Amino acid sequence: MPKKTTTDFRELESLAQLHLPLNEPLRLDRLRFDLQNPRIFERLGPKATQDEIQSLLVTGDMKALELVPSFIENGYIPYEPLIVRRVRDYFVVLEGNRRLAALRSMQRSQDAEEIAAFKKYKLNEVPCTVFEGGDRQLLAYLGLRHLSKTKDWSPSAKGSFVERVLKAGMDLREAGRLTNTSVNGLRQILLTRRLFETAGSLGLDLPRSGAEGETTFWHLGDAIRRTRTKEYLGLQENPNPLKAPTFDETKFEHLIGWLYGNTKTRQQRVIESIRDIGYLDSCLGNKRATERLEEGSSLAEAREELEAAGAAVSGHIGKAKRSIQRAMSGISDVDKDGLQQVKDATKELDEATVQFANALKTREEILQKASKI
Secondary structure (H helix, E strand, O other): OOOOOOOOHHHHHHHOOOOOOOOEEEEHHHEEOOOOOHHHHHHHOOOOOHHHHHHHHHHOOOOHHHHHHHHHHHOOOOOOOEEEEEEOOEEEEEEOHHHHHHHHHHHHOOOHHHHHHHHHOOOOEEEEEEEOOOHHHHHHHHHHHHHHHOOOOOHHHHHHHHHHHHHOOOOHHHHHHHHOOOHHHHHHHHHHHHHHHHHHHOOOOOOOOHHHHHHHHHHHHHHHOOHHHHHHHOOEOOOOOOOOOEOOHHHHHHHHHHHHOEOOOOEOOOOOOHHHHHHHHHHOOOHHHHHHHHOOOOHHHHHHHHHHHOOOHHHHHHHHHHHHHHHHOOHHHOOHHHHHHHHHHHHHHHHHHHHHHHHHHHHHHHHHHHHHO
16 A cells, blocks of 8 residues: 655645635536546546436445435535536536435436425525635645545545646645655556556456455555566556556566456456465566466466475475375384385485485586676
8 A cells, every 4th residue: 555644734724725605505407527526537537428427426336325315304404515616607516426416316206205305405406615716726625635534535536636636737746745645655556547547458347446446456556566576567667657657568468367367368367365466476586487377377386386496495395304204104014015115215215315416506506606797
């Protein structure tokens, strides 16, 4: 997870002061969903229609319909107005898109109770506070509310917001203050977003919303921050975090398959938990283990290759030692016919031990020569 920075919230609150007028009642037909809302933008993109956003908010994981019972019981509570911004002859809802979706659902509902409540409380008009500040003030307000206080945006939504901050002319350091996140943490989020976009262009459909989307995002983010995985991909970040990095697309498809499964290549996922990502990174530092993975082997099989090639050779020696000790405990049960079998096996073991000692000596000599270069 990206590291947090120490933020002076009083400074942010000062920057985010809206100097807003008193609540102003506005009709629902004068209100529009905010296309730039990070949670909407990350799911539907920049060209979503109002109907598409309505559908997302009431049927998706944002669960706007959960607000309807409160409106039926209490009407619209005036001390929590929608925060809106005038755009020509209508108003964009900066804060309260879920509430607007719930109210529009009631307005179109055929349910008798909802119809009655909508008329009783005159919900065709709701209290709104009109934002009159500039873009920088708006971004400070949104960052303070969603990232420093309520923290209700997913990592991908945070990335969408940071991109909006950068496009508004601020740099990563300023974005870090607004989001209470280190510059390196923001770079990692933006790099992961760029790779998510690449996955989409390659026809790899990854979930972006809800708990599954957040887990997917962080599994990829955790993988690409690791040294061996980055080297395997040949991953080179672009100095401009809004632009795509360079990397080997074929190997990237392998990585996506190992992390999530890949229907295009029929690769089954090998990652079952966040701990497995570290094991995968270790395997990608070894040629034979990597080849096993690319051939479709499991992570456990790849790790066997890694263990055979690395420090875990001593583990195999330990297993052989324990096997011999177990064999010794059974010598008293060997009969005349079995004795010759045991002698033959012992001879083969002696030969294997000599071969191993010679191979070990050769490897030691190679490493000594390499250290002198």
